[in-house]
Amino acid sequence: MVTSTxxxxxxxxxxxxxxxxxxxxxxxxxxxxxxxxxVLGTGGPQEPSAAGAPRxxxxxxxxxxxGQSEQSGQADCDLYRSVPASTEDGPAVKAIKAKRSLVVGxxxxxxxxxxRNPNTGQVEGFDIDLARAIGTAIMGDPDKVVLKAVPTADxxxxxxxxxxxxxxxxxxxxxxxMEQVAFSRPYFTTSQRVLVPRSSxxxxxxxxxxxxxxxxxxxxxxxxxxxxxxxKQLVTVQNHLDCLVLMQLGKVDATMTDDGLAASQAAQDxxxxxxxxxxxxxxxxxxxxxxxxxxxxxxNQVLNDYYNGxxxxxxxxxxxxxxxxxxxxxxxPTPR
Amino acid sequence: MATPVRTExxxxxxxxxxxxxxxxxxxxxxxGAVVLPSGPLARLGRATRTAPGRLRLAxxxxxxxxxxxxxxxxxxxxxRAAAAQRVVDNSQPLSQAAADINRSLADAxxxxxxxxxxxxxxxxxxxxxxEQDLRTASQLIAESASRTPASSQLRELLSKLNQQVPVxxxxxxxxxxxxxxxxxxGGAYQRYASEQMRTVLLPAAAQFSAAENAxxxxxxxxxxATPWAGYALGLLALAGxxxxxxxxxxxxxxxxxxxxxxxxxxxxxxxxxxxVAANGAATALARGDREGGVPLRALNSARVDVLTxxxxxxxxxxxRGSSGVYADLWSKTTEHLVTSDPGRAGPGTLLQAQSLxxxxxxxxxxxxxxxxxxxxxxxxxASKLENDGDYQAALDATVTARxxxxxxxxxxxxxxxxxxxxxxxxxxxxxxxxxALGVDEDLRTAAAAIAVxxxxxxxxxxxxxxxxxxxxx
Numbered sequence: 001m002v003t004s005t006x007x008x009x010x011x012x013x014x015x016x017x018x019x020x021x022x023x024x025x026x027x028x029x030x031x032x033x034x035x036x037x038x039v040l041g042t043g044g045p046q047e048p049s050a051a052g053a054p055r056x057x058x059x060x061x062x063x064x065x066x067g068q069s070e071q072s073g074q075a076d077c078d079l080y081r082s083v084p085a086s087t088e089d090g091p092a093v094k095a096i097k098a099k100r101s102l103v104v105g106x107x108x109x110x111x112x113x114x115x116r117n118p119n120t121g122q123v124e125g126f127d128i129d130l131a132r133a134i135g136t137a138i139m140g141d142p143d144k145v146v147l148k149a150v151p152t153a154d155x156x157x158x159x160x161x162x163x164x165x166x167x168x169x170x171x172x173x174x175x176x177x178m179e180q181v182a183f184s185r186p187y188f189t190t191s192q193r194v195l196v197p198r199s200s201x202x203x204x205x206x207x208x209x210x211x212x213x214x215x216x217x218x219x220x221x222x223x224x225x226x227x228x229x230x231x232k233q234l235v236t237v238q239n240h241l242d243c244l245v246l247m248q249l250g251k252v253d254a255t256m257t258d259d260g261l262a263a264s265q266a267a268q269d270x271x272x273x274x275x276x277x278x279x280x281x282x283x284x285x286x287x288x289x290x291x292x293x294x295x296x297x298x299x300n301q302v303l304n305d306y307y308n309g310x311x312x313x314x315x316x317x318x319x320x321x322x323x324x325x326x327x328x329x330x331x332x333p334t335p336r
Numbered sequence: 337m338a339t340p341v342r343t344e345x346x347x348x349x350x351x352x353x354x355x356x357x358x359x360x361x362x363x364x365x366x367x368g369a370v371v372l373p374s375g376p377l378a379r380l381g382r383a384t385r386t387a388p389g390r391l392r393l394a395x396x397x398x399x400x401x402x403x404x405x406x407x408x409x410x411x412x413x414x415x416r417a418a419a420a421q422r423v424v425d426n427s428q429p430l431s432q433a434a435a436d437i438n439r440s441l442a443d444a445x446x447x448x449x450x451x452x453x454x455x456x457x458x459x460x461x462x463x464x465x466x467e468q469d470l471r472t473a474s475q476l477i478a479e480s481a482s483r484t485p486a487s488s489q490l491r492e493l494l495s496k497l498n499q500q501v502p503v504x505x506x507x508x509x510x511x512x513x514x515x516x517x518x519x520x521x522g523g524a525y526q527r528y529a530s531e532q533m534r535t536v537l538l539p540a541a542a543q544f545s546a547a548e549n550a551x552x553x554x555x556x557x558x559x560x561a562t563p564w565a566g567y568a569l570g571l572l573a574l575a576g577x578x579x580x581x582x583x584x585x586x587x588x589x590x591x592x593x594x595x596x597x598x599x600x601x602x603x604x605x606x607x608x609x610x611x612v613a614a615n616g617a618a619t620a621l622a623r624g625d626r627e628g629g630v631p632l633r634a635l636n637s638a639r640v641d642v643l644t645x646x647x648x649x650x651x652x653x654x655x656r657g658s659s660g661v662y663a664d665l666w667s668k669t670t671e672h673l674v675t676s677d678p679g680r681a682g683p684g685t686l687l688q689a690q691s692l693x694x695x696x697x698x699x700x701x702x703x704x705x706x707x708x709x710x711x712x713x714x715x716x717x718a719s720k721l722e723n724d725g726d727y728q729a730a731l732d733a734t735v736t737a738r739x740x741x742x743x744x745x746x747x748x749x750x751x752x753x754x755x756x757x758x759x760x761x762x763x764x765x766x767x768x769x770x771x772a773l774g775v776d777e778d779l780r781t782a783a784a785a786i787a788v789x790x791x792x793x794x795x796x797x798x799x800x801x802x803x804x805x806x807x808x809x
Contacts, residue, residue: 108656108727109520116656117518118455121728149656149727163724238661241524248510268519 077175079283080335082185083293085301090294093138096165102139104131105150105158105167109239111264112319113170123147126319130187131168133311134286137302138295156180159287166299167287170260182290184299186283186333187312192222193262194275195255197247202254205277212253215243221280222256244269258282263323274323283333307332387587388808394580395801398596399794401573402603406790409566409610410783417779419559420617424772427552428629430483432765433476434545435636437497440476441541442643444469445533448508449650450735450747452526455515457737466508474501480544493544500537504529523654530651549633556625559775560618563610566786570607577603577797584804595800602793606786613782617775627694628768634692635701635764638673638685639757642708645669646750649715653722653731663719670712689760694767697760704756711749718746 089097096102106128107114114127128147135145150158150169158164159181173183194205202208211232216222218236226234235252237243243255244265255272257265262274286299306312316328324331383389447466451458481494507529515522577600584593645666652662674684683691686705693701714733722730732738735747742748 109523111520115518115520116727118453118515118522119457119518148724149722153660239524239655241521242528244521245524245528265521268514268517268521 077178079173079175079178080186080333081178082183082285082300083297085185085304086294086297087301088294088297090292090297092289092292092295093298096295097139101144101146102135102166103146103148103164104135105155105164105169106131106147107152107169108149109241110170110261112267112323113260113264114168126315127168127170129311129315129319130286130306131166133306134166134168134299134302137305138298155287159289162289165288166295170284171287172282173285177287180290181287182292182296183285183287184296184303186285187303187307188260188284189281189331189333190258190260190284191278191281192225192256193259193278195244195247195257195262195265195272196253196275198271198273200253202275205275205279208254208275209256213251215246215252215255216240216257217243220257221282222258225279226256241265244272247272259324260320263320266323388805391801391805391808394583395798395805398573398576398580398599398797398801401569401576402599402790402793402797404790405566405569405573405603406606406787406793408569409563409606409790410787412563412566413610413613413779413783413786416559416561416563416614416617417776417783419555420621420772420779421776422555423552423559423621424769424776426483427548427555428768428772430480431545431548431552432632433480434541434548435633437473437476437480438538438541438545439636439639439643440469440473441501441533441537442640442647444473444504445530446643446647446650448511449526449530449647449654452511452515452522453650453653453731453735454737459737470501470505474498477501480548490544490547493540493547496540497537497544500532500540504532504537507532520656523656526654527651530647545636552629556621556629560621562618563614566610566614567607570603570610573603573793574600574607577793580797580801588804593800593804595796595798595803597800599793599795599797599800602789602796606789606793609782609785609789613779617779620771620775624768624771627696627771628764628766631689631692631694631697632761632764632768634685634689635697635757635761638689639754639761641669641673641685642750642754642757645673646754649734649746649750653727653734656727666715673708689757693760694764696767697763700756700760700763704753704760707749707753707756711746711753714744714746714749 106123107125108116108123110125110127112125114123114125114131116123131147132142132145136142139145148158148164150164150167152169155167155169155171156177159167171177173186177183194208196202196208200208209226209229209231211230213233213235214226214229214231215235215237216226217240218238220240222240223234223236235243235246237246240255240257240261243252243257246252247255248269248271255262255265259274259278266272266274286303288295288299303312312332313328316331320331321328380393383393444466447462447469451462451466454462477494477497481491481498484490484494507525511522511525511529513522514525577596581593581596581600584596585591648662648665648669652666655662672684673686675687686708690698690701690705718730718733721733732741733745735745736742
């Protein structure tokens with residue numbers, strides 16, 4: 001099974017930072033949107049999410065591997081902070097162009113985000129479209145984009161060791177990760193949702209979870225959330241998809257996961273549905289080397305163009321819309 | 337015969353009072369009391385006071401001894417024959433069937449994962465192998481159940497296996513269906529199915545196998561047990577015969593009483609037959625164990641470990657690099673296969689199977705070890721590709737549907753090792769059968785012969801003493 005621990009390093013823990021610098025208005029907006037960081041756990045197993053709603057959390061309070069969410073406390077970083085967008089080629093971009101290929105770290109396990117079609121060997125999904133768009137924009141040639149599978153637990157390491165140039169892999173922005181790698185501006189917001197079999201009478205998260213046998217990926221923010229709820233039994237598994245297996249086999253009543261993964265599960269089984277109601281929001285970004293500020297600026301420019309040109313929405317409509325309840329706008333992060 | 341000083345020939349018909357009779361009578365009669373108490377003991381006591389009485393008594397004693405020897409030894413040898421037959425007809429085949437159930441299930445699991453990785457391109461041969469594995473397992477489970485007492489705990493294990501095999505197969509089919517639609521959910525099902533296999537089915541199969549091995553060891557022990565009672569009675573009968581003959585010789589000066597000599601010869605022959613048959617059986621069975629049974633059990637363990645390693649390798653790719661669990665399982669299992677660190681629990685199962693192998697199976701096992709090394713190298717090379725992020729290349733180096741590349745994959749090296757081990761298993765089973773086959777018949781023949789010889793000895797002894805007795809009439 002996919003290791004839950006490794007995944008936990010993933011996205012999450014994002015904490016919004018109070019925008020002391022930005023004033024109360026910003027803080028309020030951020031709290032609303034990102035609430036602090038949340039994990040989007042679309043990639044394999046969910047990661048522990050962190051971020052609580054309040055955007056300001058002392059770093060020390062962040063507990064990476066423990067999977068504890070830091071709901072209280074305040075983030076002391078701004079998850080939306082990145083370098084200004086630019087079309088200039090700096091030294092990092094020039095170096096990548098010189099080696100004639102941009103290596104993008106991706107996922108193979110998250111249906112509709114980044115997964116490998118076992119029959120064709122084709123890799124496809126929302127993140128894959130974005131990865132190809134970024135690569136093509138920077139390299140000017142889709143053939144110069146190399147997609148490499150990156151294990152969830154090794155994402156930061158792969159960047160730091162230069163084994164990939166950028167990572168587009170349902171990676172949550174967190175304060176802690178911001179210390180280790182550079183993030184683009186956020187390109188997706190997400191939150192925790194509940195899935196139940198279609199036959200379930202439950203209409204709300206509370207109805208679905210109270211007194212139920214509930215499932216979550218171990219180490220995920222969903223697990224943390226479920227611990228605070230009056231469930232009859234909490235079943236934790238290594239990969240969020242294991243929850244779907246158990247739900248199909250009738251061994252659990254409900255599954256909590258982030259909405260990206262919930263969409264992914266609903267896409268694979270028409271007999272489950274995603275309930276209204278969400279908790280613990282967060283944002284995802286493209287990660288790269290901290291020193292490659294010019295590359296980050298380029299990526300931010302591509303992201304802006306990608307969104308403004310309608311590609312972001314088209315990708316959303318293609319891969320996610322059928323399974324997410326909300327409109328695309330709800331998922332485009334906009335710091336105000 | 338060497339010329340005796342005096343023989344009881346036709347010319348020696350003069351009845352004679354054996355020398356020394358009187359003192360002997362005195363001794364036997366104690367004080368020579370005149371009182372004649374009644375009762376069997378008293379009559380026995382009186383009988384010993386006369387020469388014919390003593391002769392009759394000796395005759396009865398020898399007849400009882402030789403008959404008891406013949407009968408009891410025949411029974412003992414027969415029970416060993418029965419045990420030897422159980423070994424060949426029952427417990428060895430059942431023990432091997434149990435091992436085959438275990439191996440078929442492990443093979444089904446590894447093969448299902450291979451098929452999963454190849455998805456829509458899964459070759460017919462892979463699917464056939466998986467189905468054959470499940471068929472073999474189900475068939476062996478049914479056969480074993482029919483030969484296992486209904487109430488035993490073994491029957492419960494078999495019925496658990498019987499129930500769980502279809503459940504497992506159902507999970508594998510769900511995994512296939514999802515996988516063919518391109519859903520990663522298929523991978524989760526495949527991992528779930530495999531977990532059921534490894535936590536429910538295989539432990540039950542291993543438990544069943546261990547129990548069958550214990551039953552085999554019991555039968556083996558019974559078949560090889562030394563028939564001490566037979567030896568003891570044989571020696572006692574011989575001692576009785578010699579004593580009677582010595583006594584007769586002292587009293588009559590006749591060296592040979594043909595009847596008694598014949599009885600002695602018969603008992604000697606029986607003891608000799610017993611010795612040869614019992615030793616022969618024990619030796620043959622020990623050889624069967626050494627050349628077949630023990631190596632085969634070691635080989636069975638190694639084969640299951642090889643399959644587990646293959647499973648771990650496959651599931652690692654099923655999980656698509658998002659889990660370290662299967663890489664750990666691979667390391668642990670391969671360690672278990674070939675560890676040679678003396679500080680550990682001894683050499684790995686594959687090395688054990690190699691060191692225990694009989695000459696006939698040495699070749700295939702050595703080849704299997706070489707294939708295994710190659711497999712390991714290819715696995716390591718594929719892992720490196722995967723660590724570099726090239727999942728597709730790593731997968732292709734592990735298993736592929738492209739025939740041209742197939743011989744270069746880890747799968748091919750595994751399959752070669754597996755085939756060699758299967759060949760070795762057939763050879764080792766043959767060694768066991770060759771050694772153990774016919775042992776029960778030899779023992780049964782010996783039992784019959786010993787019974788007959790015992791009867792002959794008794795008859796001859798009575799006849800020999802009867803002639804002496806006739807001299808008193």
